[in-house]
Amino acid sequence: MHEVTVSAPVNIACIKYWGKRNTKLILPTNSSLSVTLDQDHLRSTTTSRADQSFEEGDRLWLNGKEETVKEDGRLGVCIKELRNWRKIEEDKDSSLPKLSQWPLRVASYNNFPTAAGLASSASGLAALVASLAKLYSLPQSASQLSLIARQGSGSACRSLFGGFVAWREGSAEDGSDSLAEEVAPQSHWPEMHALICVVSDAKKGTSSTSGMQRTVETSTLLQHRLKIVPGRMDDISKAIQSKDFATFGEITMKDSNSFHSVCLDTSPPIFYLNDVSKSIIAVIEELNRSSGEIVAAYTFDAGPNAVIYALEKNMPKVLGVVNKFFPTSEESRDPFKTEAAELPEGFNVNVVREGGWEKGAVKSLIHTRVGDGPRTLGKEESLLGENGEPKVLA
Amino acid sequence: MHEVTVSAPVNIACIKYWGKRNTKLILPTNSSLSVTLDQDHLRSTTTSRADQSFEEGDRLWLNGKEETVKEDGRLGVCIKELRNWRKIEEDKDSSLPKLSQWPLRVASYNNFPTAAGLASSASGLAALVASLAKLYSLPQSASQLSLIARQGSGSACRSLFGGFVAWREGSAEDGSDSLAEEVAPQSHWPEMHALICVVSDAKKGTSSTSGMQRTVETSTLLQHRLKIVPGRMDDISKAIQSKDFATFGEITMKDSNSFHSVCLDTSPPIFYLNDVSKSIIAVIEELNRSSGEIVAAYTFDAGPNAVIYALEKNMPKVLGVVNKFFPTSEESRDPFKTEAAELPEGFNVNVVREGGWEKGAVKSLIHTRVGDGPRTLGKEESLLGENGEPKVLA
Structure with missing residues (x-):
């Protein structure tokens, strides 16, 4: 057969x-x-x-x-x-x-x-x-x-x-x-882990196929993004070669934000990030600030879900902040059984609205890692x- | 004295x-x-x-x-x-x-x-x-x-x-x-009216003074925006001279989106638009689409509140969609006592989440116009x- x-x-x-x-x-x-x-x-x-x-x-x-x-x-x-x-x-x-x-x-x-x-x-x-x-x-x-x-x-x-x-x-x-x-x-870098945060969304967004075409046709800032990307490709490749997470993370976050910027600069504008997505960004930025180094990097595709990259050793920190502010409503998957760490000292909880988000704003988490x-x-x-x-x- | x-x-x-x-x-x-x-x-x-x-x-x-x-x-x-x-x-x-x-x-x-x-x-x-x-x-x-x-x-x-x-x-x-x-x-153009939508916000945003400085220091797309603005200044000035609302509105919306794009392209990113702001954008874009012409233009400063420009004759249409999807919780001010119109034929209500927003997502409205x-x-x-x-x- x-x-x-x-x-x-x-x-x-x-x-x-x-x-x-x-x-x-x-x-x-x-x-x-x-x-x-x-x-x-x-x-x-x-x-x-x-x-x-x-x-x-x-x-x-x-x-x-x-x-x-x-x-x-x-x-x-x-x-x-x-x-x-x-x-x-x-x-x-x-x-x-x-x-x-x-x-x-x-x-x-x-x-x-x-x-x-x-x-x-x-x-x-x-x-x-x-x-x-x-x-x-x-x-x-x-x-x-x-x-x-x-x-x-x-x-x-x-x-x-x-x-x-x-x-x-x-x-x-x-x-x-x-x-x-x-x-x-x-x-080369098996310590690279990822946490997928599945975010609830009341509205179905623009499909990526039609969205990207609209950006090509109407965004004035896209042309500038296209000039920036080659440098980022070089820099992140080097960061990967040398296992430099800080640079890898910085570029990853910048490029996610740049991508969503040109979506917003599209006519009519396209929004994939919702208030929960933005709050995840604020929490990860604050985690990095209070840690004194970039320990985690968020990235968002054409939807509100976050993927947070972090080295295995730092995943307890990431889970610590995510669990605290975004209690999930559905079963999460963590094959590594990672234990969440306490918030870093000096973490400013005011980056999230008072009391954190309601249960289910992030529906579930999937902890995974780089694969073959x-x-x-x-x-x-x-x-x-x-x-x-x-x-x-x- | x-x-x-x-x-x-x-x-x-x-x-x-x-x-x-x-x-x-x-x-x-x-x-x-x-x-x-x-x-x-x-x-x-x-x-x-x-x-x-x-x-x-x-x-x-x-x-x-x-x-x-x-x-x-x-x-x-x-x-x-x-x-x-x-x-x-x-x-x-x-x-x-x-x-x-x-x-x-x-x-x-x-x-x-x-x-x-x-x-x-x-x-x-x-x-x-x-x-x-x-x-x-x-x-x-x-x-x-x-x-x-x-x-x-x-x-x-x-x-x-x-x-x-x-x-x-x-x-x-x-x-x-x-x-x-x-x-x-x-x-020259006293028919230019404005509707201010006061949007509730759970979180205090970044001050414009510190926000704009961070954009200057970290946004890669800002330099491109600066190249685009002079043309927009010329074009909108001509649109004002010739009372061409469609062009005035188109540029106004594009520039608001461009401004919020460079905020998002800032590191860490700055978000002034929340989910209600984005929904107002979707409603106005759909009002224009279903009307077959640009009858209203949204713009957002460093916060979630919308200002919607429209000619006096089109304000009933604007109030029609805003009242329908964003019921207010506090007293609004309309010195013109404008009556809201029905939704335009062919208006796709699916641009807003089902059932519209809860009362008070937009707190109140202020209807005003160009002044001296x-x-x-x-x-x-x-x-x-x-x-x-x-x-x-x-």
Whole structure:
């Protein structure tokens, strides 16, 4: 049976991707850089099977719900390109089974709820691309595969690597140099931990796809941001190389704020941070101030959830302030069983409104850390039944 | 008796002042432009008296509470400069009483609560400068007086004029060309109305003085904003000349958003807009979209309160959406007794969270309009008793 099951990680950017210079090929207006999070905690798993006997062409299920694969849609384009690469191998070696001509069955599953506000499209697309590349025994490198994943969902290209990953904007018209590459592996700085704060939001925000396009079209400050990012990419890469958390954290916070600034400078303005998000920022800034050094760094994607990076040794401090001011309403996940520390001496509690936030303003916490790239799993992890349909349907 | 009572207006900027290039002289990093609001509704009143027989030097009361006048403080500098100008006149004409040598008694009163979040320092300083200029019979023009008011509180210089007022950043080292001038008088466009939405805020924000300095020191995007403002100054001035509300409104909203963007790009970031402010923005953007034209323009200073500019004929529409989604908890003021209109057809109510905001998220509304510059009032309006102390103490 020609089947492969792969899992791929979530990544959270420190230098944000916001704006496309080519919406069809998904070529960004600036390079970006992310930390890959541990698949032990957060992952998308995808099983891909090719079988000559399948009828009705390709079929695909996301979290047990069947999705239509449009030929010119993002998923369709990814599958088509990977098939083309398989075809090249088959033409070179006639002994290979003609998998490129066989219909596919693909099932994908995220182990984190959509409500967690994490970009499931990045890990999902990365798992799809990695599973098909494995199924087709493609010789392409992860960077080459990232060219395909990028066209499925921009930031998915970064989930093809573990550790610390750069997506180079590139300059080629056809996007052939707009790819992801490793800045440093997970093993270089395994002490890098992350705390995801899932923030309640009464209103659904602007989608990142339409939001970033509006920013490109209307923000006057974006052009200036684009001039600033290259320097930040260099500086944060060096900080990662030398394990300089203070610089890493400072740039991460600045770039998150810069990204949300250009959102606000968009017409009509886009707001992803809500009052709880802003309060988390104030608490982390005060934690750093009262600690006399940068021990934690917040970053926010296109939504109100915070991701707080900190070294493992400083996570008790982070949990100390987060637990104190943002009591959660739902179960949190901490595989490290970290004990919260007391507030640092001199911490000014007035940075948060009196009494802190009501229970559930932050719904739950997920404590995780830097992780590795896509993993090939055993047959027992397959999401597909014998008949080529998902074992678990929605 | 040598005494004068003057009232001066509040002004609300459409092109925001944010950043000083010289903190001592209060020279701004960019020009700004404001609408002067009607003193019939919002004003600071100041009585200044000079009397040879006063003991203990100068004394000053703000809202009935005595303030210390430090010689090198902002108030002290303003009084000293105006005295110097009086001295020049006395030297030219020996028949003039030597008011420049006599102690002063000054009482100032705002007819709007500090809690309204309006910048009382602008109208207050303007009233002080205008009253002393009148008391001293100074020959200086309002623009020349604005050089003094500017040193008391930057945006105060704009409150020395009615109508539409520009504060030119100037280029001279000594600040001699950083002054206010009229772009158009009140009578040019009296249909310009404003609705102030007083928004509740759980947390006291960053003061504008310290906030703008932090932006100058840490924001990377500010430098780009400074390049954008001159074009906006030209464009909004033309829009005012030609009474083109759509352009006036568009620039006003963009510049407010640009100002709050650079606040967010500051390190640590500064947030003045809260979730209610953002919701007001969403409602006004949707009002404009569903109306098929820009009928209203929001702007926010260093706090969560909105000021919504609209032509008189469109105020019913503005009140319609504001009343619907932001029920107030305290008495509002509408001297025009404007009736709220229905929502425009096609208005998407989903821009606000379901059910709208709880009562009091916007505390109260003040409906006003463009107004004139400082007014000299009659003796019966004096705030000082015979003894040179305020008639009403705090």
